[in-house]
Amino acid sequence: HYLFQSQSVNFTPHETKWIPCSARFVSCGITPSSKGILKVFELASGELKTTLDCPAILPQGIKCATFGASRVEERHVATGDYSGGLCV
Numbered sequence: 001h002y003l004f005q006s007q008s009v010n011f012t013p014h015e016t017k018w019i020p021c022s023a024r025f026v027s028c029g030i031t032p033s034s035k036g037i038l039k040v041f042e043l044a045s046g047e048l049k050t051t052l053d054c055p056a057i058l059p060q061g062i063k064c065a066t067f068g069a070s071r072v073e074e075r076h077v078a079t080g081d082y083s084g085g086l087c088v
Contacts, residue, residue, distance in 0.1 A: 005048040030061025
């Protein structure tokens, strides 16, 4: 049995990653004003809900993201932006 959900967003997503050991995922990208944005979504009772919305958190759009820079238990996301910057 598979569950498919879709969600409209007001930004261009460039990376979407499952948050380790959870029913949540993070989507990050660039807003129309070229700022970095990050949103966390959660699957709960078959519904997709936004649990965290961080608009314009970086001055540049976010191009990539990974949870590989931290231990699984910590679940820290590292992001790379369009200017070549890295944020852990």
